[in-house]
Amino acid sequence: MQNELVIKNGLVLLEDGEVRTDIGVKDGKINMIGNNLEGEQVIDASGLIVSPGMVDAHVHITDPGGGYRDEWEGYITGTAASAKGGVTSFMEMPLNQVPATVDEETLNIKYQAGENKLKVDVASFGGLVPFNLEGGIQELDAGGVAGYKCFLGSCGDPLITGDFQNVDDYSLYEGMRQIAKTGKVLAIHSENAPITDKLGEIAVANGETSMEEYVATRPAFTEVEAICKAILMAKVTGCRLHIVHVACKEGVEEVIKAREEGVDVTCETCVHYLYFATEELNAIGPVAKCSPPIREQKQQDALWEHVQAGNISFVTSDHSPCTPDLKDTEDAFEAWGGIAGLQNDVDILFDEAVQKRGMPLKQFVQMIASKPADLYNLDQKGRISVGKDADFVLIKPNSSYTLKAEDLEYRNKISPYIGREIGAQVYKTILRGQTIYSKGTGVTAEFPGEFIKK
Incomplete structure (x- = not known):
């Protein structure tokens, strides 16, 4: 046969x-x-x-947890959710696992943690941090990472040895110079940390607790400023650049402008930015907290226009779950900033893009499969073709259904999509x-x- x-x-x-x-x-x-x-x-x-199985290019798995995050999402539950959601392969971020994936040793620790625990295929990001500029980037390249990731926004816990750390301007510049030599892509979380951190401190001091007030401390210009900085660095260093989870139209417009100037830069947005809006966040609560934040309805409408025009290369989940206690608060500023969404990539995107907005099926496949596979050189993925x-x-x-908590494969049955x-x-x-x-x-x-x- x-x-x-x-x-x-x-x-x-x-x-x-x-x-x-x-x-x-x-x-x-x-x-x-x-x-x-x-x-x-x-x-x-x-x-x-x-359809080709989805390639979700932005997923956080917290395995190993290092004794700090052992009850967060592991490979077994994370890849089970991926399978149930139609995501056959994903790109794993170099955080929130402990230790973060920043050199040969930590990359091998991650590979060992996932051994015999994967229900789908997993490609890895290596981290760019201030403390791996003396050979760590090259070790990650040799170890098989498909791309690199850094944070301009604040990240990591300084009390946890081996946790991730956001870059300063010099680390970004020097890291991009080194990554450019590998030919691989640097994906960047773009937010102006000094401004957003200070605005958050002021809001807390004033007694603010709501989700809408949290959003107000991370205005769109703080995202755009960081995107512009990253693009300038890419021009100087020749590093291939990808802006992750763009949440505002102005950020997409900067990427369009840079591409027209010959910069090798792309961007993604996330399902939650295309599904929720600021106006409903107080009712939903911190389960929908993330950064950059979910912005107002007019921003969502503009993001959809850019998705349909092809200006946003693809859509991801930015699956970043935590334990229930970190979401179980009425204070948005205290809650963990991450959304669990991996299991509902395909069904929501098919419904929202194809069925509700008339996206051609050819474009749907590009958005969920072929474009992310191409960007990260996952050459066996993303297309239905011989070989x-x-x-x-x-x-x-x-075929409508209402999502219930018991439907979720996640270790912790938390998601803003429950009840939708x-x-x-x-x-x-x-x-x-x-x-x-x-x-x-x-x-x-x-x-x-x-x-x-x-």
């Missing part, structure tokens, strides 16, 4: 458009695409959309030809995922 698996009767999202055809899989790869294919196993995808990894998500359109009606469902997820989730039987008990090393 030429094919070990055949997916039949679905609407298949190929790179040049959607078509009703069959997909043949052998040895974990897409073996053939055509009509009337035969295989040892057949999956009937009638009534379903067959690529047989990674698929089967989506049932126009979502108009599409993930029915099956396949990694390299193996079903890792189906609506009927749930997430696989096996761990077929692998670390992707570049």
Whole structure:
């Protein structure tokens, strides 16, 4: 038999458009695409959309926790949520694990922590921090990271040895010079830390506690200023640049301008910026706290315009969960700033982009799969074409459900999407030809995922 698996009767999202055809899989790869294919196993995808599995380019897994964050999201639960959500591979950030991933030793600690715990494939970011400029960047490159990440906004806990740390201006400049030589991309969290930190201190001193007041301490200009600084440094150093989780239209506009000037820079936004708005945050509470913050409705509308115009390369979850106690407060300034969203990337984006706003399916695939795979050189991912990894998500359109806490695979069942009606469902997820989730039987008990090393 030429094919070990055949997916039949679905609407298949190929790179040049959607078509009703069959997909043949052998040895974990897409073996053939055509009509009337035969295989040892057949999956009937009638009534379903067959898309490349999503590549979520922004996910935080806290494994190992270093004795500080042991009850945060681990590889087992994080990759199970990924499988249930149709995300077949993701890029893992170099924080919030302890120690942070900043050199050969810590990268190997991370690889060891994930051994035999992955239900999906995982590529790694290496960190750029002030204390790894003497060889750490080169060690990470040799160790197989697919990209680098740094923070201009404040991050990390100075009381935790080995935690992540935001860069100063010199560290950013020198780090970009070194990363440029690797040819890999530097992804940057762009916020002006001195201003946002001081505005936060003033708000706390004034007794402010609400989510809307938290948003007010991180105005859009503080995001834009940091983006402009990063772009200037990229011009000087030649470093490839990616701006993560852009939350304002002005930030996207700076990226557009820089690209027109020949700078190699791209940007992403997140599902939550396209779904929630400041005006509803007081009612939702700190479960929706993140940074940059969720901005007002007019900013969300503008972000959607940029997504549909292709000015924002792709959309991610920025999955950054914590333990319940860190969200269980009425004081937004005390709460952990991170949103759990990995499991609801595909269903929400399909509903919001395709079903509600008419995004072409070809563009939907670019947004969730091919563009992030291309940026980070994940050359076996992101497309349904012969020779690529047989990674698929089967989506049932126009199939509403209400998300419940017990539906979540996360270690801690926290998400701002709980209670929301979502108009599409993930029915099956396949990694390299193996079903890792189906609506009927749930997430696989096996761990077929692998670390992707570049």
